[in-house]
Amino acid sequence: MDLKKSVAEFKALQKTMMAYNHASGLLYYDSVTGAPGGITDALGDTLGTLEAELHRLYVNDRTAALLDELWESRDALDAQTRRETEESKKDYDKIRKIPVEEMVAYSVLQNKSQAVWHEAKKTNDFALFLPYLEKMLETMKRFAGYYDGAKAPYDVWLNEFEEGFSTEYLDGFFAAVRGGLAPLLRRVLDKGDVIDDRFLFQRFPVEQQRRLSDYLMDLMTIDRAHCGLAETEHPFTINFSKYDVRITTHYYEDAVASSMYSVIHESGHALYELHVADELYGSCLSGGVSMGVHESQSRFWENIIGRSPEFVGCIFPKLQELFPQELKGVTAERFYRAVNKAAPSLIRTEADELTYPLHIMVRYEIEKKLFSGEVKPAELPEVWNAMYREYLGVTVPDDTHGVLQDSHWSGGQIGYFPSYAVGSAYSAQILRAMQKDLDVFGLAGRGELAPIVGWLTERIYRFGCMKKPVDLIRDCCGAAFDPRFYVDYLTEKYTKIYDL
């Protein structure tokens, strides 16, 4: 009876936290979609207050006692409540370690830092952003110390973004990927400029691109009653709950593939959130389990499905209908080859599937050095540009197209980037497992994506945070994670495209 009451209290607490996260999430979302430009300080006040309120509500003796009591009685709890307790306890122990004033200050800093980064990127002014980046890094180091003083700070954050990650683990992962892909890329580049993708960079009216977005989301079975689409400088997905997910995109009139693949990418994130099991709504388990698994979904849909010859063949008639002038004389085959063209470039988000992991490796190496102190924030532009020359062979013309291109560091997501690469690697292994049950590319070719969504829902989406990433991937794939699948997948794909 007492336990029952405690469980009810615990569930109510989780639901309350969901409400705060919903509010904070929407405040952020609004600030980058429709808000007037001068609200940064007022927004910071509100976000800081809500953060402090949530902290006060959560971090107190009653919550501590409640979580202890539930943890001690965990064998008597149903599986969901047990997992909620486990996750909350872990989370709670962590949060409690950070003094509330520091958490509020961090929230204010984050808000301000993102606004300044935005301005700095626009005006190519790294010096403007530098003091914020320094403060952000300093805060993250200090917080890492609070979380686990025994570990290296970067390892703490890697593990935050994907449970189980460490520099040791990722050094191995990236070595395997680099070992497999570097020679492949060399062979591709040796073939010379054999793919003509210039037709992708004509004028594609934005109004038609908007229709394409709707078409793609429909094809991917996205329920628009629960998933919005807005326009922002940088595409992203945010979920307030499984019933309210928002994705964004950015339309470039002179680059049709950019928004097209952004929409497919973000829709992959959205599908994950939309198909979390109903019974997890309002609990701390609702929502995707980790950044790595999330990226596995976005990149599965974007690259494995979206950039397959079958899917491109399926949607090509629609593309021609929307852009009759622009795609006159272009074939589905040419379009497919164009959107898979491999070429070292400056911008991560516009990179092809093959060079993409190199962009991540640059960031991973830099983040390691930032945390170790080997590189100072002030030296970043120089280091960045040197590594882009080394890894990708390209010359960075300015910081806007260099070290300022991504928002992550401004928001305190130092340690997030590796999950993109690991996510891509997950997705290749997931594909192989799926192919045992489904004719994946046959379905993609016919635009029948519901069985694929169903397969992923059954094995990944519905679980939300019920399973840990490592278990989720293993159960889904029938084997432990192995980067070999990723290397094999890319080798096979690019061997074919470039006739190696």
Added chain:
Amino acid sequence: MDLKKSVAEFKALQKTMMAYNHASGLLYYDSVTGAPGGITDALGDTLGTLEAELHRLYVNDRTAALLDELWESRDALDAQTRRETEESKKDYDKIRKIPVEEMVAYSVLQNKSQAVWHEAKKTNDFALFLPYLEKMLETMKRFAGYYDGAKAPYDVWLNEFEEGFSTEYLDGFFAAVRGGLAPLLRRVLDKGDVIDDRFLFQRFPVEQQRRLSDYLMDLMTIDRAHCGLAETEHPFTINFSKYDVRITTHYYEDAVASSMYSVIHESGHALYELHVADELYGSCLSGGVSMGVHESQSRFWENIIGRSPEFVGCIFPKLQELFPQELKGVTAERFYRAVNKAAPSLIRTEADELTYPLHIMVRYEIEKKLFSGEVKPAELPEVWNAMYREYLGVTVPDDTHGVLQDSHWSGGQIGYFPSYAVGSAYSAQILRAMQKDLDVFGLAGRGELAPIVGWLTERIYRFGCMKKPVDLIRDCCGAAFDPRFYVDYLTEKYTKIYDL
């Protein structure tokens, strides 16, 4: 020293409440601007939770003691803190009277009711909305009893929306207005259909109307860094703080004056909020003092300035630039007469200045009868249609264009409508006072609106809630409120337009 600490605690409490109101306000704003359609239940969960949290934070022994302590020491407080205490104490005593569960249930009901009303209006289905209206009315009666069991419930709510209002007071006000305007309207109608406004209802491209909105807001000196403009079914203004105000409009391709005057109206609301004194930010005094005073501002800008021959003359070149085809051969004089055409009609928000108060009187009479029980909610369509025949001489074709046209009742704003009429009446008296200092229409004719904004800021806007409505209007006008100015203003205006 103790008092100083209590004041600091009180200020912090107000700031926290601002954050909750900001969050709830944005959740609502989002739901009608960009949100996907299926989020109503999830949104209700969050709004209900935040409402309960705010209630819990505010309504407790500590707040009670704090307010009592400050109230007892009020003579030692600075003017702002004293007024904050006075307002908070009044507010607190009221809120404390409503059990928290009932407040949460009300919030959920309100959210649901608004969504259902929306659907009911779209499908002309009053029966769908009826149970929600019944519940809403029942709740409002019950809450009125909590607030002040000695007063008639409708009087309680009238006083809520505008301090000092009562049926006795408004019966007198409306009698004076009706007495003055009914014969005027009769004389206007006797002249026959002498104004040709058909050119207003051609096709005016929405993209050009959007540019017109920006032009008008600029002309009115609105700082767009702190004031957004979005599109919703019904135009409204919402302020999260003086640094973040949002207005909305609705574009009708076949009715250019609709959005044009909505934008001016809502910009009037926005100016008020944007020019509240900086030092009131974060306090309970930040924001317009009452619905009546707010409407005095929106309607001052919309009608007194916006529909003056001088202002129309000023903006007409821009109108012709934006709509060269549509306004070919039209003169500023014709445009001015067209947007002032008086004709009894069905829809309040589209009504002209002269018949507008009749729309309000219908609602006022109906609200009185709803609260007294003389009319049951189920009888509303019948009663509504009969009164529109009596007051305006028009036949209501369906509930969408009748009793379902306004959102107010669905959101629990029964008793709000009279403030529109009183606001209009305030604005006429404000004009007369302003004319003692400024050549109002000379400025309007030159598009020099800053001195007008300055005058209103000095006498109204900056005070926020520092003064009570009755004092604010008296101090601003140099005399107590008198509806005679309103009747005189309309008589003079329409005598001229219709050459009576």
